[in-house]
Amino acid sequence: MRHLAGRLTALLAVVAAIGLLPRLTRTDPALTILRARYADRPPTPETLDAIRAETGLDGSPLDALADWPARLLRGDLGTSWVSGQPVAPDAISALGVSLTLMGASLAVSLLVAAALATPTLRRGARHRNVTAGAGTTAAVLAALPEFLIAAVLAAVVAVRLDLLPALGWGTPAHAVLPALALGVPAGALLGRLLDDALPAAFAEPWARAASAAGLPGHRTARHALRRTLPGLMPQLGLIVVGLTGGAVAVETLYAIPGLGGTALAAALAQDLPVLQGCVLLLLLLGTAAGLAARLASRTLLGPALDDGALPALVPPAARARRSPAVGAPLLAALFAAVVLAGLLRDPLHIDAAARLAGPSTAHPFGTDSLGRDILARLAHGAARTVLTAVAVSAATLLLGLALGAVRAGALTETANALPAILTGLVVAGIAGPGPWSAAAAVTAVAWAPLAAHTAALYAQERAAPHVAAARALGAGRLHLLRRHVLPGVLPPVARHAALRVPALALALASLGFLGLGAAPPSPEWGRMLSENLPYAERAPWSVLAPATALAVLGALAALTTAAVRGRSPRKTTAPGLG
Structure with missing residues (x-):
């Protein structure tokens, strides 16, 4: 109950801040509504005052602060400034689309994380000297922008090979490419964290005792995986929310009517009621995912959370491989050389005759x-x-x-x-x-x-x-x-x-x-x-x-x-x- 109360307090504070957004922004909400609905009418003071009275923007900030939560209790998220339609139906529909895409992306991310951590689990199951091995590969995959992966997949798989649709939403085939674009970087990050924690679990005394007692390797690997999961469950909860609210670029590229793309379009159009509704739904999703992750973490820890029966993870005693120590300076030197060579050139010089010219001297x-x-x-x-x-x-x-x-x-x-x-x-x-x-x-x-x-x-x-x-x-x-x-x-x-x-x-x-x-x-x-x-x-x-x-x-x-x-x-x- 204490944790639920804390989350409810934080949610109410953000809801209050969102309700005050029309008063906090530098733009005049009445002028935004006028341009969106009545573009042919001049922005006279009388017209702007009439719009403020119609939309309830003529009251004080305290009135707005009290009015918005009261409407929320009735299921009313307000009316769009641009379309004049209720916000709730479109926002809930966008949430359903985003949750579907999030589920598909989460499945991809878990598969990628499992693939990256499998070699370390296999080495641990064979009772070998275990060191993290997926760091560089996972870091490179995690650094790839989602919208770049989405664009490449759309150009190659959808356009050239004509295997999957490139735009739209409505069938399972439409979710494949955006799920891959979102799931690969998220899975790489999760796999990197899992691969980083597994060697410490395999180096603990219980794992060495299990090896000496002849316990099957796959059982040792399973226990090591469970040993590391409590520390990763909060990250999984954050990834779940990120796959929904952070899918703005991918949803825009594939024309998916999701929550992130809807919120971005509303923000760019200064349609604050729609933005308020989308952000509120994202916050509710984040709260639910955080509570689920906390419950899963406490379940995995079990009684050790209170009685101290669970040993702490300590780093393995194995020697670190020499390749990272050698590879980092070499890659850094190469990167610095490229940067120094480019700093001698003018980044703003335009040569119209060399537009989209290929690499040359x-x-x-x-x-x-x-x-x-x-x-x-x-x-x-x-x-x-x-x-x-x-x-x-x-x-x-x-x-x-x-x-x-x-x-x-x-x-x-x-x-x-x-x-x-x-x-x-x-x-x-x-x-x-x-x-x-x-x-x-x-x-x-x-x-x-x-x-x-x-x-x-x-x-x-x-x-x-x-x-x-x-x-x-x-x-x-x-x-x-x-x-x-x-x-x-x-x-x-x-x-x-x-x-x-x-x-x-x-x-x-x-x-x-x-x-x-x-x-x-x-x-x-x-x-x-x-x-x-x-x-x-x-x-x-x-x-x-x-x-x-x-x-x-x-x-x-x-x-x-x-x-x-x-x-x-x-x-x-x-x-x-x-």
Whole structure:
């Protein structure tokens, strides 16, 4: 009941904020309604006052704050400013479409995660020296933009091969391509986290004892999988919500009438009642998914959550492989060389005679649709995109650790239910567009997965017997935090934050393309992808360059975290008791 009360309080707070959106945005709602419904009428003060009186916008903010929740209790989500129709039927219909797409995408993501973690499970089942092996592959897949995967699948599978429909919704065949586009990156992220946790489970004493006793390997692998699942269940809940609210670009590309696309269209049209209804449904979905994930995690932990019977996950004692330590500097040096070469070129110079020119001596990576050098734009965009993403990642790591430590589950689920694109539109409406608004919008929601990961690992550490023993011996909170909790929580959460740097870079660039970040023609990787996507079949190099840069960024994140993990001190006994 305590957790339900916290989630209800957070939901009511956000509902109140959404109800005040018409008063918070810089645009005049009455003028928006006038342009949408009565474009031929002049915006005279009398006309605007009549519209405000008709829609209830002439009252005070307190009246609006009291009116909207009262209408919600009657099932009334308001009336669209653009169409003049009730919001509830269309919003609920869009939610049904999004839930169907989410189910198909979740099935794909689970299959991808299982495929990435299977080699590690097999090595553990054979009682071998287990190390995480899917890091780089998973990081590259997770760094691929969903809308780029969707565009490639549509061009190849739907257009060239004519195997599946490219647009629309209504049959199971329409869900295949968007489910693949959404499920592959999400499954790669989940598989990376699972593959990162399995070696620690196989290195615990019970696994070694099971091997010595001759327990079948598949049973050991099954128990190791269950051992790691409690820490991943919150991430699975966040992924479920992300597959619904974060499917904006894919729904738009495939013309799917889902909740994310409906919310984005309403935000761009400044149709705030529709935006309010969509965001409310996303929040309710996030709350339901968070509660389900918490219940599943508590069920898997069982009585160990209270009596300390579950040992803490400790890193394996096996030596780290040398390949990450060697591969990271080489890849970083190659990436730096490409960036330095591009910085010597002008990213804004337009050569109309060389539009969509292929790679050559003059243009090693080719040119875009305006004749601008892709190498130059890629390099100049790297500093802005990557450095901003790293700064946002550091801020989200600090927020995630702090809020995860205080178990802010309700706030975490609420933040995760809001897609970064929609948050960016709201922030831009209040504070105005700009690079700082884009960074603030992404930071406002991107800390949620890290907070959920922190809270789950903290629950596992709290269930460990060595923590109870240290507390019984008189250890203070600072000692417990420094010697017992942080060693088990900070490294995996930091690796998780590094793994999300490419996704943050893409989110920031996508906001910039929508006009909510740096103003064009400044070079940004997301804008390069979106601008050149219509020419992908004729000039694939214009899309491959920024997509490869994002993939390289993901591989660098995986290799660097693997190298740091390999050099960190490893213990096979509980810290502080050996």
